[in-house]
Amino acid sequence: MASKLSSSAVVAFCLALSAALFFLGTGLAPVWILTWLAAMPVLYVSSRVSAAEAFFIAAAAYALGGLNEWSYTRTVLPTWLVAFILLSTACVFGIAVLLFRSRVLRGKLWQAALIAPAFWVAAEYIVAIVSVHGTFGNISYSQMNFLPIVQIASVTGIWGISFCLFLFAATVAAVCSSGPGSAKVPLSIAVAIVLVCVFGFGIWRLAATPKDSPKVKVALIASDEAENVHADTPAQAQAVFQRYAEQMKFLxxxxxxxxxxxxxxxxxxxxxxxxxDAFLGQMAKQAGAYVAVGIDRSTTNATWNQERLYSSNGSFVASYNKHHLLPHLENETPGTERTVIAEPSGKWGMEICKDMDFPRLSRQYSQDGIGLLLVPAWDFVQDGWLHGRMAVLRGVESGFSIARSAKLGILTVTDDRGRVLAERDTLNAPFATVVATVPVRHDATIYSRFGNWFAWLDLALLIVLLGLPFISRD
Incomplete structure (x- = not known):
């Protein structure tokens, strides 16, 4: 009886610990180091309980941890869908733990360490392909305050970060299992070498940032005052931009x-x-600067969520129509074209808010050779840090700087390494402003050239690992 109670206490502790680590290490304001530890307790206990118990423990831990976004997600999705997504993701994690458990019980520690990250990344990649929300919810975004690991995205895309997170947790759990000791030392050494190389690359890439890139000084302005958040008529829109023009004078x-x-x-x-156009052109001319603005452009046949750019001489330069619209809240026509502006400082590109949730569009801009992306945005208060950092990762993946102006969020200026050059919350002032000098630097990354090669390699690895038990002789 005492043994059963002791075992139950260990199981309950592991479940609660993983749930707490997922809760604090993921979501809207993650503590990045906790994400590395989150899966470890349930992976450790999985081989000490039945398969059904292991699945339940893992799914429950992930679901409880995922409640950190419950109230936020329900502002943009119906409750039933939020619950479905949470439980589905929890089940995916439960399956990853079961796959790990099956290999540990067979004494296949190398397979155990690899199959959990391989399965998780494969699931994330499939979700990103089919979801209207792109990579939103990817666990890799939890690492945006840890720049050395983020740099691997310039090689592997977002998938390399997720793989490293689960590789570390699965390796530690495998080494702490009752599996054969002869495999533990070489496994530990091999994974340590891989992670040291990943971190070493990140540290090198940060240190090797070019210092002589052309630069421009950008200013981001946003207002969360009700009268400035959104206008209903063209006359109201002009009044909004008049107020913005007054703020521009101070800068x-x-x-x-x-x-x-x-x-x-x-x-x-x-x-x-x-x-x-005449009014905005005059704003730009008086400021002696380019002005990028986000508007709702409507004709008798269609409406677009549009970004328009005006030059310092008062002329209209270019427009861009948002490609990825927020389901149920944006009913405009999706855009299909990219917009690139050639300037003495380098090439500039244009995207809008949710476009940055999808790596492919930013990768295409990288192939266009841009060094700076101008991004009007609109967040939902709670997701200001997370959604802004999702955009930052696109710059690391595809090698360009970003100036992102989000109302009800955070104004953010970043370089192609993901460094935050300037940022400010928009919630505590009638008008929030940020001014920063940003490099217009194009870095032709491996990811921008070869796309999701690592995700496909991961899928191949998973297929091999799933097939090994059927061809093994023992």
């Missing part, structure tokens, strides 16, 4: 070359466009 003396304002700042129709 002109700092030598700002590009202003970026948020998305969905007001409607522009065929009738109002000439007046709007």
């Amino acid at each position: 002109v003396e700092q030598g700002v070359q590009v202003f970026v304002l948020p998305e969905h700042s007001g409607p522009v129709t065929d009738l109002s466009q000439p007046q709007f």
Whole structure:
């Protein structure tokens, strides 16, 4: 009886510990180091209980940890769908733990250490392909405050970060299992070498940042005041931009070359466009800088979530229509074209908010050779850090700087290594502003050239690992 109670206490402790680590190590404000530890307790206990118990413990731990985003996610999705996504992801984690357990019980520690990360990354990749929300929810975003590991995304994309997280946890759990000791030392050494190489590459890449790149001074401005968040008519839109123009005057003396304002700042129709372009052109001319703004451009046939760019001489330069719209909340027509502007400092690109959840579009911009991306955005208060850092990772993957102006979020200027050059929360001032000098640097990364090669390699690895038990002689 005492042994059963002791065993139950260990199981309960492992479940609670993993749940707490997932809760604190993922979500909207993750503590990155805890994510590395989160899977470890349930992986450790999985070989000491039945398969059904191992699955339940793992799924329960992940589901409880996933409650850290419950209230936020329900602001953009129906409750039933939030619950379905949470439970489905928990089951995926449960299956990963079962696969790990099956290999540990057979004494196949190398397979155990590899199959959990391989399965998890394969599931993340499939979800990213089919989901209308792209890579949102990927566990790799928990690491955005740990830049050395983030640099591997320039080689493998986001998938390499997830793989390393689960490789570490699965290896530690395998080494702590009752499996054969002869395999534990070489496994530990091999995985340690892999992780040291990954961290070493990250440290080297950060240290090797070019110092002589062309630079521009950007200013981000956003207002969360009700009258400025969104306008319903062209006249109201002009009033909103008039207030933005007043704020721009205070920044002109700092030598700002590009202003970026948020998305969905007001409607522009065929009738109002000439007046709007003249007004925004005058704003840009008076500021002596480029001005990028997000508007709702509507015609008799369609409406677009559009970014428009005006030059310092007052002329309209280019427009870009958002490709990836937020389901149920944005009913505009999706855009299909990229917009690249050639400047003396280098090439600039244009995207809008949710576009940054999808690596492919940013990778295409990298192939265009851009060094700076101008991004109007609109967040949901709670997700300001997370959604902003998701965008930052696109710059690391595909090698460019980003100026992202988000209302109800955080203004963020970052370089191609993911360094935050300047940021400010928009919630505590009528108008929030950020000014930073940003390098216009194009880095042709391995990921931008070869895309999701690591995800496909991971899928191949998973297939091999799943097939080994059927061809093994013992």
